[in-house]
Every structure is written in structure tokens, then in C-alpha cells.
Amino acid sequence: MQKKSIISETEEYLLRNNKCGGLMKITKIFSLALRNxxxxxxxxxxxxxxxxxxxxxxVVFGGFVHFSFWGLRESTIRSQLxxxxxxxxxxxxxxxxxxxxYLIDNFxxxxxxxxxxxxxxxxxxxxxxxxxxxxGENTHTCLGIGGVREKESKLxxxxxxxxxxxxxxxxxxxxxxxxxxxxxxxxxxxxxxLTMTVDGSINAVDVKVVxxxxxxxxxxxxxxxxxxxxxxxxxxxxxxxxxxxxLLDKTEHTPTVATQLTQIFEAxxxxxxxxxxxxxxxxxxxxxxxxxxxxxxxxxxxxxIVFFSIAxxxxxxxxxxxxxxxxxxxxxxxxxxxILLFFTEGFLIGIIGGMLGIITxxxxxxxxxxxxxxxxxxxxxxxxxxxxxxLIVPKVVVYSYISTVLVSIVxxxxxxxxxxxxxxxxxxxxx
Amino acid sequence: xxxVLFLPLLILMINNAGLALPPAEEILKRADEIRAPSKHxxxxxxxxxxxxxxxxxxxxxxxxxxxxxxxxxxVYPPADKGKFLLMVDENLWFYTIGxxxxxxxxxxxxxxxxVSNGDVAKVVYSxxxxxxxxxEWEIDDKKMYRLELVAKHKSAxxxxxxxxxxxxxxxxxxxxxYTISGKLLKTAYYGSYQLILxxxxxxxxxxxxxxxxxxxxxIKYSNFEIKEFPEYYFQKTHLKYLQ
Amino acid sequence: xxxxxxIKDIEKIYYLGKTEIKAxxxxxxxxxxxxxxxxxxxPSGSGKTTLLNLIGCLDRPTRGDIIILDMKVLTLSDTKxxxxxxxxxxxxxxxxxxxxxxxxxxxxxxxxxxxGLAGRERKRRVLQMLEEVGxxxxxxHKPEELSGGQRQRVSIARxxxxxxxxxxxxxxxxxxxxxxxxxxxELMRKISKEHSSTFIFSTHDHKILNYAEKIYYLxxGRISLKEQ
Numbered sequence: 097m098q099k100k101s102i103i104s105e106t107e108e109y110l111l112r113n114n115k116c117g118g119l120m121k122i123t124k125i126f127s128l129a130l131r132n133x134x135x136x137x138x139x140x141x142x143x144x145x146x147x148x149x150x151x152x153x154x155v156v157f158g159g160f161v162h163f164s165f166w167g168l169r170e171s172t173i174r175s176q177l178x179x180x181x182x183x184x185x186x187x188x189x190x191x192x193x194x195x196x197x198y199l200i201d202n203f204x205x206x207x208x209x210x211x212x213x214x215x216x217x218x219x220x221x222x223x224x225x226x227x228x229x230x231x232g233e234n235t236h237t238c239l240g241i242g243g244v245r246e247k248e249s250k251l252x253x254x255x256x257x258x259x260x261x262x263x264x265x266x267x268x269x270x271x272x273x274x275x276x277x278x279x280x281x282x283x284x285x286x287x288x289x290l291t292m293t294v295d296g297s298i299n300a301v302d303v304k305v306v307x308x309x310x311x312x313x314x315x316x317x318x319x320x321x322x323x324x325x326x327x328x329x330x331x332x333x334x335x336x337x338x339x340x341x342x343l344l345d346k347t348e349h350t351p352t353v354a355t356q357l358t359q360i361f362e363a364x365x366x367x368x369x370x371x372x373x374x375x376x377x378x379x380x381x382x383x384x385x386x387x388x389x390x391x392x393x394x395x396x397x398x399x400x401i402v403f404f405s406i407a408x409x410x411x412x413x414x415x416x417x418x419x420x421x422x423x424x425x426x427x428x429x430x431x432x433x434x435i436l437l438f439f440t441e442g443f444l445i446g447i448i449g450g451m452l453g454i455i456t457x458x459x460x461x462x463x464x465x466x467x468x469x470x471x472x473x474x475x476x477x478x479x480x481x482x483x484x485x486x487l488i489v490p491k492v493v494v495y496s497y498i499s500t501v502l503v504s505i506v507x508x509x510x511x512x513x514x515x516x517x518x519x520x521x522x523x524x525x526x527x
Numbered sequence: 528x529x530x531v532l533f534l535p536l537l538i539l540m541i542n543n544a545g546l547a548l549p550p551a552e553e554i555l556k557r558a559d560e561i562r563a564p565s566k567h568x569x570x571x572x573x574x575x576x577x578x579x580x581x582x583x584x585x586x587x588x589x590x591x592x593x594x595x596x597x598x599x600x601x602v603y604p605p606a607d608k609g610k611f612l613l614m615v616d617e618n619l620w621f622y623t624i625g626x627x628x629x630x631x632x633x634x635x636x637x638x639x640x641x642v643s644n645g646d647v648a649k650v651v652y653s654x655x656x657x658x659x660x661x662x663e664w665e666i667d668d669k670k671m672y673r674l675e676l677v678a679k680h681k682s683a684x685x686x687x688x689x690x691x692x693x694x695x696x697x698x699x700x701x702x703x704x705y706t707i708s709g710k711l712l713k714t715a716y717y718g719s720y721q722l723i724l725x726x727x728x729x730x731x732x733x734x735x736x737x738x739x740x741x742x743x744x745x746i747k748y749s750n751f752e753i754k755e756f757p758e759y760y761f762q763k764t765h766l767k768y769l770q
Numbered sequence: 771x772x773x774x775x776x777i778k779d780i781e782k783i784y785y786l787g788k789t790e791i792k793a794x795x796x797x798x799x800x801x802x803x804x805x806x807x808x809x810x811x812x813p814s815g816s817g818k819t820t821l822l823n824l825i826g827c828l829d830r831p832t833r834g835d836i837i838i839l840d841m842k843v844l845t846l847s848d849t850k851x852x853x854x855x856x857x858x859x860x861x862x863x864x865x866x867x868x869x870x871x872x873x874x875x876x877x878x879x880x881x882x883x884x885x886g887l888a889g890r891e892r893k894r895r896v897l898q899m900l901e902e903v904g905x906x907x908x909x910x911h912k913p914e915e916l917s918g919g920q921r922q923r924v925s926i927a928r929x930x931x932x933x934x935x936x937x938x939x940x941x942x943x944x945x946x947x948x949x950x951x952x953x954x955x956e957l958m959r960k961i962s963k964e965h966s967s968t969f970i971f972s973t974h975d976h977k978i979l980n981y982a983e984k985i986y987y988l989x990x991g992r993i994s995l996k997e998q
Binding site: 228230232235286288290292293295296297298299300301302333 | 583585606607610621622623625626627628630631632636637638639640644
Binding site for chain 3: 121124135420422424426428429430432433524
């Protein structure tokens with residue numbers, strides 16, 4: 097009776113109880129998978145290249161898109177809408193037809209409350225009217241915006257002054273660049289504004305053109321006339337204001353401030369209502385929808401490419417290692433372990449390739465930003481192009497990485513499964 | 528002798544609608560004469576517009592020269608002081624203190640309630656409209672002439688007017704105002720006939736919005752004076768100097 | 771006397787398209803002792819590899835029974851079969867079949883990882899095996915850095931590291947020159963004696979045949995015994 101002298105008693109015990117099985121194996125599996133990936137350096141490089149290209153495309157395009165969103169959002173907020181608009185109750189429902197019947201007459205009281213609140217940088221009262229503007233030769237429709245100049249200038253950070261001054265005193269106005277052209281007037285000329293007062297009487301006032309503005313929206317620039325609130329109040333024969341625009345310190349504070357204000361309005365019976373900028377910015381919303389849709393299509397396409405890239409690599413690799421697979425199965429590797437081995441390879445390609453892709457994407461984005469960004473020609477409805485930077489958006493980066501890893505998991509599963517289910521005998525016979 | 532005979536024959540020939548009906552131009556002229564005492568006159572107007580419980584009033588003074596020119600001066604409310612409308616030929620101008628030049632506006636624009644600028648500035652129809660047909664009509668047991676008028680030029684307030692005139696007296700009774708496309712915009716009713724300057728004339732005109740609201744406003748006329756006014760009353764350049 | 775291998779009335783049929791090929795017919799085989807050298811020889815295509823595959827539980831017969839170490843192989847699941855091969859059967863291939871990305875040490879270690887042997891014990895066993903085959907200095911070399919003979923030694927070490935009762939060797943010396951082949955053979959003999967492992971060869975090599983205690987002859991799928 098030969099005793100296998102090498103077997104110690106500990107070993108005997110461990111063998112019977114099959115302890116220390118799976119856990120250690122995982123590090124070994126990873127090590128084995130890692131080495132197998134870099135076995136055929138050229139193929140792995142190409143696979144990584146495909147993944148990296150996909151990641152860079154997502155990171156850069158995603159960053160570009162988010163930059164454009166940011167620009168459009170902030171310009172919409174900072175030149176037209178403000179973060180929050182306050183109206184008399186009922187304005188947003190019925191006020192469209194009878195604007196002048198829903199005016200805020202207790203403006204001072206409202207301002208008192210607004211002053212007490214944090215996060216509000218500016219509260220700008222406005223009174224607008226639609227009317228006619230005449231420069232002597234031509235008469236055009238116009239949109240007159242009466243506001244308090246110091247506040248308006250803070251609100252118009254996305255508008256450029258292309259001529260003259262931004263300072264308009266009593267009976268002075270800044271008009272849009274397209275409007276200036278169609279009227280054929282110059283700085284220093286007088287124009288007549290004609291509209292109806294709040295009581296329905298016709299009225300007119302002369303203002304001197306002191307400046308010309310450009311916002312980037314051709315439609316806006318062809319009707320806008322900015323003038324003092326007091327002038328408009330005189331023209332419309334009222335002391336009220338139509339709305340109060342609020343500019344907050346940060347766009348993200350909009351929901352909380354809105355909720356607080358609504359509560360205060362209720363509590364103090366101020367008879368007011370408010371709307372947040374995202375409820376008003378329909379153009380912005382449709383742009384977001386459009387670009388998000390395009391981006392989603394891109395994501396799908398890239399996912400498909402990465403999927404096939406990895407699946408192809410795996411399949412080729414398995415084919416080349418058929419005999420090896422037969423061998424390891426022969427010496428006792430289970431089907432499940434075999435699946436795990438190959439699956440881990442695909443998974444690691446995803447993890448490593450994805451990481452490389454993220455890093456490359458960030459580098460490319462940074463390089464683009466340092467060299468001044470990408471020039472975008474004027475989109476429809478705009479008069480100016482702009483230089484787009486690539487925002488490095490954590491959400492985009494993380495999402496791209498996670499999806500690459502997920503795709504790598506999904507795409508390597510089937511090849512791994514097939515590898516494990518090869519007939520051992522035929523595999524050993526292979527090439 | 529020949530000339531005396533010629534004229535009636537001419538009239539008979541022209542009136543091809545039948546010997547029974549008088550020519551439409553004649554009727555229109557007679558109706559206009561009732562409304563406007565002369566080619567040169569002035570009068571006071573009060574326009575009252577009701578919206579639910581609210582009542583708004585404007586007081587104006589109208590100066591007419593040469594039948595075709597009219598100056599409207601805003602008198603009440605005080606906020607309207609210094610405003611003028613001037614209608615000369617086919618142009619309507621608005622002026623208020625504070626603007627350097629009068630600005631052109633349209634006669635269709637509302638002045639107050641249902642009353643347009645043109646309803647106030649233009650009194651006689653024959654200047655802006657030519658009759659194209661005439662019928663007999665009956666409203667409330669009263670015998671009327673029904674005249675269809677068509678705008679002569681672009682700056683007339685309405686595209687078409689259908690004027691109803693009492694058969695015997697030629698008193699204007701009712702007028703229907705249409706757009707060029709034939710939509711009924713407003714209806715005006717002439718009432719409160721009083722003896723003014725040797726004739727019974729309407730001192731009230733009620734205008735009803737037929738298109739949307741069905742609401743109405745009233746123009747009250749008073750203080751008619753026949754007088755010739757200086758040329759500068761009707762000159763655009765002179766508006767800023769008027770008090 | 772333990773029955774190491776019992777092959778009862780085995781039949782193995784292949785299908786090439788519609789053609790039936792009888793690789794093995796009515797084969798019976800019993801290996802009773804441990805530590806023996808058994809040879810199976812015959813011309814190419816006679817079914818040697820097929821028989822070895824069946825003994826090694828890599829394939830299933832069309833008919834018949836296979837009992838290894840008192841276990842009915844045909845009743846076992848794939849997982850159990852894998853375990854059986856891992857712990858009780860060693861394979862030595864003609865083409866060595868080492869894993870190219872692993873060093874000699876790691877190749878030998880591999881079956882122990884599957885088995886689940888703890889770290890220190892595992893290391894001890896691997897080093898011992900490498901020492902027995904005389905490759906301790908080459909333990910960190912990859913297969914591409916080793917000669918044919920050295921690779922085969924690694925293969926032997928791997929086959930034996932789990933201390934299997936059976937070692938199957940399909941033409942182990944076919945890819946080696948004569949001198950190396952002799953050395954390998956000597957090694958296998960020594961190990962067979964020391965570990966009481968039964969070596970079953972399929973071979974043409976006369977040197978092996980000379981050492982064999984039993985020789986079976988396969989021809990056209992039928993087996994016959996040629997006693998030494």
C-alpha cells in the first residue's frame with residue numbers, strides 16, 4: 097500500500113472539503129485573461145482603437161452638445177426670459193389676449209418681498225407693448241420692452257451692443273440691428289412709437305435712437321426696442337408693470353426659489369403667479385429634444401460597432417485557441433469556468449478599452465478647448481456663429497464608459513458560451 | 528328752351544334702373560346732406576363705450592373743411608389733451624404732444640370701443656364710396672331705400688357699405704359696414720333726430736360689432752356750427768402748433 | 771486488486787455525412803494494477819486515439835460501459851467528469867499542448883488551481899514536480915523559450931501534479947528526437963513507479979513497447995492482447 101508521502105494531512109482534509117476553491121481563482125482568471133488579451137497585440141490594438149474612437153466620438157459630441165445647450169439656455173435666460181417671471185394671477189391664461197388687463201399694480205410691495213430672498217440677483221420690472229415704429233420713411237411693427245436700465249444691462253449679458261451706447265435715459269431707446277436696417281435710421285435719429293394705451297386710446301411718443309443691439313436671433317433683432325420703463329408707462333398711460341423678471345445666482349436654484357416664491361405669494365395674498373424659464377423656453381426645449389435624439393442615435397450606432405468589434409475579436413481569438421480550449425477542458429476545466437475565462441477577456445477589453453477611450457476623449461476635448469474650440473456657423477434663426485467648446489460632462493463620460501463595459505459583457509458572452517461547448521475531442525484534433 | 532328739355536331727357540336716359548327709382552347718387556347726396564349741415568362745419572362728439580360694468584367716455588371736437596378734410600381734436604379725458612387726428616385726401620394722421628412729426632395711421636384702427644378713427648373723421652359717404660345699386664326695402668314697417676356702396680379708394684374705412692335711407696325723408700336709418708372680402712364688421716344705427724340748423728338730423732349713432740363681441744358704442748353729436756376754418760387747420764405740418 | 775479501468779463491450783460509431791464508420795467494435799479492456807505501463811498499438815486509423823479519449827472520459831461510446839476507479843463514467847455529469855479528469859487522470863499530448871501565455875511553473879500549477887488547492891501547498895507541489903522532471907531552473911520560462919524535450923517534461927509535470935491514478939499519453943515521444951525520447955521515457959518510468967500511476971500509451975515507439983507490461987493491439991476497431 098503506497099502512501100503518497102507528499103500528501104500532508106492538511107491537504108487531505110482540504111481536498112475532501114474542497115475549500116479555497118473559487119475565490120483565489122478569480123485573481124488567477126483575471127491574470128490569465130489579461131495575458132490572453134495581449135497575446136495578439138495587433139488585434140487587441142485594433143479592437144481598442146475601435147472602442148477608443150467610439151468613446152472619443154461620444155465624449156466630444158456629447159460635450160459639444162452640452163455646451164450648445166448651456167449656451168442656448170443661458171442666452172435664452174439672460175437675454176430674454178430670466179430665470180423666473182412673475183405675473184399677475186391669470187396673466188398666463190388670459191393675458192395673451194388682453195395683456196394690458198393683467199398688470200401688476202402692487203409692484204413696490206412685491207419688490208419688498210423679493211429683496212428679502214436669497215439667490216435672487218436681480219428683479220427687473222418690465223412693461224412691454226406691441227406697436228408701430230416709424231422712422232419717417234418706413235413704419236414697422238415693433239416690440240417695445242420697457243425696463244429699468246441698470247437691471248436690464250445685467251439681464252442682457254448675452255446681447256451685444258454693436259453701435260452707440262447701452263445707456264438709455266428718458267425717451268431714448270436701443271433698437272435691434274435688423275430693425276435699424278429696415279427703418280433706415282442712424283444713431284441720433286428720432287423714431288415715433290405708436291400703440292394703444294391701457295384704456296384703448298391711441299398714443300404715440302418720440303424716442304431717440306442711442307444704441308443698436310444684436311442678440312443672435314434675427315427675428316428678435318427685427319422688432320426689439322428697449323426703452324425706459326417710465327417712458328413706456330407714459331405711453332401706455334399706466335403706473336403698473338406687466339411682469340417681473342428674476343435673475344438668480346445659479347440656474348440650478350430655479351426650482352427651489354420658485355417654490356418659495358409661490359408660498360410667499362399665497363401667504364401674503366399678493367395675487368401673483370410665476371413661471372420658470374423652462375416652462376417658457378419652447379425653442380430651447382425643442383433644440384434639446386432634437387440634439388438629444390441625434391445623440392441617442394449616435395450612442396446606438398457606436399454601441400453596435402463596439403459590440404461587433406469585441407465579438408469579432410473574441411471569436412477569432414477562440415478559433416485560434418481551439419486546441420488550447422480542448423486541452424484545458426481535458427485537464428479538468430469545467431464548462432462554466434471556461435465561459436468565465438473567455439467572458440472575462442471580453443469584459444476586460446471593455447474595461448481597459450473604455451478607460452483608454454475616456455482618457456483619450458478627455459484629452460481630445462481639452463486639446464480642442466485649448467485651441468479655441470470648434471467654430472459653428474450661424475444656426476437657423478441666428479445671426480452669429482460661435483466658437484463651441486467641449487464641455488467635459490461627467491454624466492456623458494460615465495455613461496459612455498458603463499455602456500462600453502455593458503456592451504463588452506453582452507458581446508463576449510455568446511463566443512464564450514460557444515467556446516465552452518466545443519467538443520473536446522474535436523478541439524484537440526484542431527489544426 | 529332746348530336746354531331745359533335736354534336735362535330731364537338726360538336724367539331719364541341715365542336712370543336705366545327704371546323710371547320708378549330715383550338715381551342712387553341723388554339719394555346718397557340727400558342722406559349726406561342730412562348728416563353734414565354744410566361743407567364747412569364743426570360739431571362736438573361724445574363717444575360712450577360700455578364693457579360690462581365699466582363705461583368709458585371720450586369727448587372730441589370735429590372740424591370739417593371742403594367736405595373732404597377733417598380735423599379731430601381730443602378734448603376729454605385730460606390724458607388725451609393735445610392729440611389730433613387729421614384726415615386730408617386719402618391720408619389719416621395722428622399727432623400728440625411729444626412727437627416731432629405726425630404719424631400715419633389707418634382709419635380702421637379703433638378709437639374707442641367699436642368706433643374707428645374713420646367713423647369719426649368721415650361724416651359723408653359720397654366722398655369715399657360710390658353707389659352701385661339701389662333697391663326698395665322695408666324695415667319695421669318703414670319704407671326704405673337700400674343703397675349698396677363700394678369704396679372708391681384704398682383708404683376708405685370699409686370695403687363696402689350698405690346704407691338704408693327712409694324713403695320719404697332721406698333720413699339715414701342704418702348702415703352695414705363690410706370688409707373688402709364681404710364680411711360684415713359693424714352695423715350703425717342713426718337715431719335721436721333733432722332739429723338742427725333747419726333740418727332734422729341724427730344726433731346719435733350707435734355702432735355694433737357684428738364680427739365678434741356684439742357689443743356697441745354710441746357717438747353723440749351736438750353743438751353744430753357752420754363755419755369756415757383757416758387753411759392751416761387742415762395742414763399736417765401745422766398740427767404741432769394747434770392748441 | 772483495484773480495477774483501475776474497466777472497458778466493457780465498447781462500440782464507437784462515427785458518421786461522415788451518411789457513411790457509418792465503426793471506430794471501435796466490441797472492445798473489452800481491464801486494467802487492474804497501478805503503476806503499470808500499458809501500451810496500445812496499431813496502424814493509423816485503427817482507433818487508438820478514440821480508445822484513449824474514451825478512457826480519458828473525453829468522449830462517450832455509442833454502446834458499452836466505461837468504469838474508471840469504480841465510477842460509472844457514463845452516469846456522471848459534465849461537471850463531475852471534469853472533476854474526475856482533473857483529479858484522477860493526467861494527459862500527455864503528442865504536441866505538448868502547453869498554455870503559451872503561462873510560464874512552466876504556471877502551466878504545472880494550472881490543474882491545482884482547478885482543483886482548488888491552497889496556496890502554500892500548491893506551491894510546494896508544483897516545485898516538487900518541476901524538480902522531479904528536472905526543470906526547476908526553467909520554471910519561469912514560457913513554452914516558447916523551451917526546447918521540445920523541456921516542453922514535454924513540463925507536460926508530464928502538469929499531468930502528474932494532481933497525483934492521478936491514470937496517465938494517458940498519446941504518442942508522447944513522436945515529436946522528440948531519439949535521445950530526448952529516451953530521457954522522457956526513463957522519467958515516466960520512474961514517476962510511474964514512485965507515484966503508482968498507471969501509464970497508458972498509444973505509441974509506435976519500440977522503446978516504450980519494450981518497457982510495457984501489457985501490450986494491446988488494435989486493428990479495425992477490434993482489440994487483442996499481446997502479452998509481454
